Amino acid sequence: MGNKILLPRHRGFSPSRRRFVTGVAGGALLGLTAGPSLGTTRNPHQGPQILHGSHFELTYSPTRVNFTGKERIATAINGSVPAPVLRMREGDTVTLRVNNMMAEDTSIHWHGLILPSTQDGVPHISDGFKGIRPGESFTYSFPVIQNGTYWYHSHSGFQEQTGSYGAIIIDPKAPEPFAYDRDHVVVLSDWSDEDPYRIYAKLKKLSHYYNFRERTLGEQIAELKEKGFDDYMAARAMWNEMRMSDRDISDVTGYTYTFLMNGVTPDDGWVGMFKRGERVRLRIINAAAMTFFDLRIPGLKMTVVAADGQYVEPVTVDEIRLGVAETYDVIVEPKDDRAYTVFAQAIDRSGYARGTLTPDPRLAVDVPPMDPAPVLSHMDMGMDMSGMGHAGHDMSTMPDNSPNTPAIDHSGHDMSQMSGMDHSGHDMSHAGHDMGRDSMTAGAMGNGRAGYGSKAPIVHARTEYGPHIDMRAEAPQYRLDDPGIGLRGNGRRVLTYADLVNLHATPDPREPEREIDLHLTGNMSRYMWSVNGVKFADAEPLHFRYGERLRINLINDTMMNHPIHLHGMWSDLETGEPGRIPRKHTVIVQPGAMISYLVTADALGSWAYHCHLLYHMPGMFRKVVVS
């Protein structure tokens, strides 16, 4: 091993040879075990190395990467972006030594794993854990009491944006309830050449900075001057080609992001092999910092067998939306000797991650065009859809306090931004279609019994009023069978939360003793995010009583999807199937919608509870104390 470690996955036949990762930690890195598989020759398209066993050595080091033609420094683990796949066994006690060879503090959180608070890896929240200082190590150790597909990532600063994430696979003790012949991990992520703190600063200054077409003429002229004419026009052409919407779908977009599948760019493409007739299990993990992906494999049906690592009744679909941090295990059965594209569009259609499933890497395959950029509907703004009288109504012409707009409170809303939100063009036939399904659900949902969600009225706390809040959803609905913005009525069978049915009986069938309402709040134009109008820095911890069964109602008072992650305990998603409640670690709350889940507070100590969009986390975060 020399001073520079050429990572095996970048040897061989990369078509462009632009991508490489090398260690720059130099001698410092050599003093430590950087991972047992560094010397193995691997196909560059096959994604990160896999480490097996119950003892893992993971080393953070600043590492050169090149995803765009420009060299950048990543916060890589064992010199790899994504970090190695960790393959462990249910029933083992694992130890994971994490060495920090970087100049800043770091940490690892084992996302979705049920373990003691001391091992959860969130600095200054997990009991006794203050992060791992430069040059120091921390050894995690915990029994593995579950199986399935999970992932791990840094919980320090914005390190996750610069490469600190990897997959965890836990092989089960008992045979699985389905069969497969082959197993691929599909890690989706978003890479930017920009420093994440610079991205955040830009968002703070101009929340739609990366949403190109929302920018004013003055801002565009400034950009033109900054970039020069050619680069500016190239960016514009890309943008126009992608039909980027001027709506608030994603804060950070393909304007700065390169979307990766197993660390491979769309130009190069990850390659997963199969033999015709095999059942192939794909373990799909959304490890992005900020990007929701809509994944499909044209020509193949996907049978979903697990959500967030938990077995579900198999359900066969064409497409799956993965919120940041969600995972789905699917089985596909390619019947022909042909190649298939694994296509994961960003939710705002500003780009995609791509890979190929193929019996032969030489086979060519088409990449489908991206769908049109989505348009926010009344429903996405939490408006009352029980009457269709709003059809074709242009919100921008409405007086702020019009009695015709009971569903949305615009006080404090920046109308210059509103005027861009012309709803007249949105296709109500889709909304109407979803309405029918909504009303079906509405009868069962919201009756207050375990599994059915809350029947309490929506109340906005006093803390939800003020310049830090620019929207309150007045009629948020359970929309469990709504595939979500950009996926409605697209002619494909899209997985919804209503499709998720636990393969096993609900582990804790108790009725909830109490409910906690959490409104997801913010002011988009000021890029301020909060819970119940209170940002993390000003918030008291939430207290759960040890052993209690409680219900959490998440009400999304913003126009964005937020993936909400509770550490340490399961989120038992109420879908109207009380006997078979699916368990998740991360739950998407759609814009203007509500969702609720039950929690068994069976994990003592302190836990993080937050939106998993990286740049929302500083505000949209709570500490939970179970005692």
Ligand SMILES: [Cu+2]
């Ligand atoms: Cu969020």
